[in-house]
Amino acid sequence: MRELSVDVAIIGSGAGGGAVAKELAPLARAGRRVVVLEWGAKLAEHEYTGHEVDMAGKLYFENGGVFTKDRNMTMAFGRAYGGSTVVYTGTSLTVPDRVVARWGVPGLNWGDLQQRSAKYLVENNVHLQPEERLNDNNRLFRLGCERLGYRCEQFPINVKGCRASSLCNLGCPNAAKQGTHRVQLPMAEAAGVEVVTNCRVTRVSERACEAVVANPGYGEPSAWEPGEYRVTAKAVVVCGGAVNSPALLLRSGFGGALPALGRYLTLHPALILVAEHERPITNFVGHPKSFYCDEFLESHGFLLETCMYFPFVTAKNLIGFGAEHSQLMRAFPRLQMILVLAVDPALASNRVVVDAAGEPVVDYTLTDEVLDSLHASMKASARIFFAAGARRVHSPAGARFFLEEADADRIDELIPRRNVVPGKISVTSAHLMGGCRMGGGPADSVTDAWGRVHGVPWLYVADSSLFPRASEINPYVTVMALADRAAEHLRAHAGELLNR
Amino acid sequence: MTSLNEEQASFLLVVARRIVPEVAGLDERGCAQVLAIIDRALMDRGADVCRKFGVFLGVLRWAPVIRYGRTFSGLRPDRQDAVVRWFESAPLGLLRQGTWGLKSMAFMGYYGRVEAWEEIGYAPSFDSLERLGA
Numbered sequence: 230m231r232e233l234s235v236d237v238a239i240i241g242s243g244a245g246g247g248a249v250a251k252e253l254a255p256l257a258r259a260g261r262r263v264v265v266l267e268w269g270a271k272l273a274e275h276e277y278t279g280h281e282v283d284m285a286g287k288l289y290f291e292n293g294g295v296f297t298k299d300r301n302m303t304m305a306f307g308r309a310y311g312g313s314t315v316v317y318t319g320t321s322l323t324v325p326d327r328v329v330a331r332w333g334v335p336g337l338n339w340g341d342l343q344q345r346s347a348k349y350l351v352e353n354n355v356h357l358q359p360e361e362r363l364n365d366n367n368r369l370f371r372l373g374c375e376r377l378g379y380r381c382e383q384f385p386i387n388v389k390g391c392r393a394s395s396l397c398n399l400g401c402p403n404a405a406k407q408g409t410h411r412v413q414l415p416m417a418e419a420a421g422v423e424v425v426t427n428c429r430v431t432r433v434s435e436r437a438c439e440a441v442v443a444n445p446g447y448g449e450p451s452a453w454e455p456g457e458y459r460v461t462a463k464a465v466v467v468c469g470g471a472v473n474s475p476a477l478l479l480r481s482g483f484g485g486a487l488p489a490l491g492r493y494l495t496l497h498p499a500l501i502l503v504a505e506h507e508r509p510i511t512n513f514v515g516h517p518k519s520f521y522c523d524e525f526l527e528s529h530g531f532l533l534e535t536c537m538y539f540p541f542v543t544a545k546n547l548i549g550f551g552a553e554h555s556q557l558m559r560a561f562p563r564l565q566m567i568l569v570l571a572v573d574p575a576l577a578s579n580r581v582v583v584d585a586a587g588e589p590v591v592d593y594t595l596t597d598e599v600l601d602s603l604h605a606s607m608k609a610s611a612r613i614f615f616a617a618g619a620r621r622v623h624s625p626a627g628a629r630f631f632l633e634e635a636d637a638d639r640i641d642e643l644i645p646r647r648n649v650v651p652g653k654i655s656v657t658s659a660h661l662m663g664g665c666r667m668g669g670g671p672a673d674s675v676t677d678a679w680g681r682v683h684g685v686p687w688l689y690v691a692d693s694s695l696f697p698r699a700s701e702i703n704p705y706v707t708v709m710a711l712a713d714r715a716a717e718h719l720r721a722h723a724g725e726l727l728n729r
Numbered sequence: 730m731t732s733l734n735e736e737q738a739s740f741l742l743v744v745a746r747r748i749v750p751e752v753a754g755l756d757e758r759g760c761a762q763v764l765a766i767i768d769r770a771l772m773d774r775g776a777d778v779c780r781k782f783g784v785f786l787g788v789l790r791w792a793p794v795i796r797y798g799r800t801f802s803g804l805r806p807d808r809q810d811a812v813v814r815w816f817e818s819a820p821l822g823l824l825r826q827g828t829w830g831l832k833s834m835a836f837m838g839y840y841g842r843v844e845a846w847e848e849i850g851y852a853p854s855f856d857s858l859e860r861l862g863a
Contacts, residue, residue, distance in 0.1 A: 279853055282766055282841035292770055294833070300826040361863045393857040402855045509850075514857035540851050544836035549817075550748040551810060558840070562850040652825035653818060 230439075230457040236261040236727050237719070238438050238462035240430045240477070241268070243312020244708040245692035245715075246468030247409020247417075248349070252716030254420035256723060265414070265424040266440055266460070268469075270448025271310035277402040281539040284399035287447055288316050293542075295472070297593045301651035302498060304591065304658045306470055309400070310426050310448075311410025313470065317659075317705060318397040318518040319387040319406045320534075321355040323347070324700055324707040332697045334667045336678035345710035353387035353407040362393065364515030369506075369565050370535045371520050373617035379524040379609075384534075384703075386516060393515045395537060427451040428458075430469075431587075433481040436687055437461045463727045464687050464719055466680075467665075468712065471694040475581040475664035476589035478675075478682075478690075486684060487675050489666060491582055493575040494591065495699040497660035498599055500569040501538060501546040502607065504614035504622040505631075509562040512537050518568075525609055526572065526701065530602040533610060536568035546655040547623055553630040557623055565619060569606040570660065571599050575698040581664050595651050603656070604649045611640050625654040660704055665694035667711075680715035687726055691715035730764055732771035732779040737786050738764055741834075743802050744789065747809050748835040751848070763838035770837055782834075785827035789816065 237253055239246050242265050250265050257263045270287065278284060285292040293305040307313035323346040329339040349355075374381035387407040396402055404411060418424055425442070428451060432439040440458045442451045467474045475491040484490045517537040525531050538546070540561065547554055557564075573579075579593045607624045614622045615637040622632045626648035636643055668674020671683040680695055682688040691712035693704050700707055719726065730738045742760055746753045752763060771779050790801045793812050797804055801812060816828040839845055846852065854860065 279855065280843070282770075282837065286769065286773065291774055299822070300830075301822070362861065364861060392855060393861045393863065394853065394855050395857065396853060396855075511861055513851060513853055514860045515863075540840035540846060540849060541837045544749075544840045545833040550813065550832055550835075552750055554748075555750055558849050650818065650825070652822045652829060655829070 230459050232459050232461070234461045235264045236462070237263045237464045237466065238460055239263070239265045239466045239468060240438065241312055241468035241470065241473070241692065242310055242409060242414055242424060243307065243468065243470065243692065244314050244409060244705040245712040246312065246466070247314065247413035248709040248712035249466050249468060249691050249716045250417035250422050250424070251413035252713055253720065254417050254422055256720065257417070257421035261727060263422045264460070265417070265422060266428045266430050266438065267310055267312070267424060267426045268429045269308035269310060269312070269426065270445055271410070271426045272400065272448045274404065276447060277400045279394065279396045279399055279402050281399060281541050288400050295591070297591045299594065301595060302496065302593065302656045302658060304472070304496065304661060306472065306659070306661055309410070310424065311408045311414060314408030314705060315400050315410055316398050317408070318516070319408070320384040320518050320703045321350055321353065321387050321706050322385070322702040323350070324702060328701050334678050334697060335669045337667065341714070342707065342710045345713045346706045348713070349706055349709045350385070353412055354389045355385045355387045357383050357385055358516060358519060362515060363519050364512060365510035366512040366517070366537055366565050367515070367519035367535045369510065369617040370567065370613065373613035374522050376616040377612060379522050379613070381520050381522045383520055384518055386518070388516070391516065395513050395515055395517050397517060399539070423452065425452050428453065430477060431480070433465055433467065433477060433688070436463060436465070438465060463729055464689070466689040466691050466715060466719065468692045470692050471661035471664045472581055472589050472591060474690055474692055474694040476583050478665065479581070479583045480587040483682070483685070487671055487682070489668070489673050490675050491664050492577045492580040493663040493666050493697065494579045494581055494593060495573045495575050495662045495696070496593060496658035497570040497662070497699060498573055498595060498603065499571070499657050499659065500603055500606065500625065501536060501543070501655070501657070502567045502569065502610045502624065503543065503547065503557065504565045504619035505557065505560045506563045506565060506618060507620050510565065512562065512564055512566070525605065529605040530572045530598070531606040532570040532572070532701070533606065533613070534568045534570065536566050538566065548625045548627070548654060549630050565614060565617065567610045567613065569603065569610065571602040571606065572699050572701050573599050575663055595656065600649050600651070601646070604644070604646045608640050608644050611644060660700070662693045662696035662699055662704060665690040666697040667695050668697060679718035680711060681718060689715045689719060730768045732768050733783055733786070737783050740786055740790055740802065741767070744813070744831065745835040745838065747806065747813055748832050749839040752835070752839055759842070759844070762842050766841045767834045767838040770834065782830065785831065788827070789831070
């Protein structure tokens, strides 16, 4: 095992790790050794092929389909230089005041997060797309909402030089999406921060990490030779995301003093819903996600967003199989899609644990309340589809594979709650939150409001695992704001932490 | 295929034809592409998942003997569909989840191929501004 010594080790390079790396650039400029240890690879530009299966294999854990323990849900999270920011759509919302109030973290207030979020909105070139850049799939959603009187807002997005490929979730092939791989990591590297890809941190111990470097056969080779490393670090910032951060800390033995570690995981359980129009619409060209509807957020616990997915993901999210399924797939250029996000409660029983081999296991149960929300969301979406002019709708809980236009008045009857069966319908998640929640003390939280682990002054967490409850919005801007706080705290305490 | 043995792979294609009827029209090369994509996905998930997937295929293959006196492969197509439908909604979660996983693999194998994109009219392009009319 090779031995290395650094001042700060940042584990992960997504929204959290990328922001921390950039914010610690002044330390690197001042001669401190700051390294980012990233599990995933850095793809060369020509490797962004836009091919669904190829990209899913290279940019996501387990091809974007990591199962929960009960196998009733799959989770998609990224593994790359830039983490999940390589594969998100770049929708950039600031966390609402009410959410921060519900979080109730002593020392954390909305004004502070809002200010920091605003900084990243500028840094990431966040703006609203002009009307002519919106495709039919998005416009039809807005039209349906308007006709029904539902509140509908446009997403600000973080693109620069977008060529409307619609391939955001497979890694933008035009380098347009302003993830940390395009913005914060290059800024950090220019200041002297080292980013080591293909490097999996397996354990964190007293001011040190153990890591394994292995090149996967694609992307750029790691800056470090393949092999095992012990990296001594005066401060460690864990930014591996809501599954891998708690798993790393549990595997490293921090669970004994921190009973909340791994717990209170929330996932924004999601459905992808589909309807068919009479004529082709622009759907797989243009940015896939332009609008959201929060009409039902407080009343029924779900958000609706526009979305457009690729053939395999679309196919697996439809219920059924055979001729009807094929018929719908063959209508691909005529499909309109809606993504549902249910706001799930933060329960201690929903958690990340590690198995005998130290690998993460997500022990998560869909509650009846969440299933009720998903059911209500299917009905609301069906109404929006029909109001937008769809000729037929496919609902995962539908009494029939297709609900026809003539069925529009019988939605309540034809989408029965009893058909919302876990394990049968496809429920997915791309918003993984909690597991290292912030809070007032170690009895029910893992870190303080600055992301510093209770009782471990050299150890920080800076990613979505900090969320005490669901964010109720797409979370990456909030992750960056929290990471900004962690970096600021570390910088402010650099004297005592790094001069050892 | 390294994740499944030859017999399992052959049975997987039998089921895949019910899940995606177009699989029946594939030539040898097309079937090999489908199996190669599934194989890679299974291998990425590790030996335990491969083993469980193989066991589930065995259950699906032999379970119809109880009801129909024949294995899945020996049933008429409509009965094969009925068996998959029953598994898909089975009271036992493990059977539902196994069916979901099996369907997902079949969909990935078929729709993961560029040739299938053309068939369904999916034609992505890196530069789509013109097609958007922007």
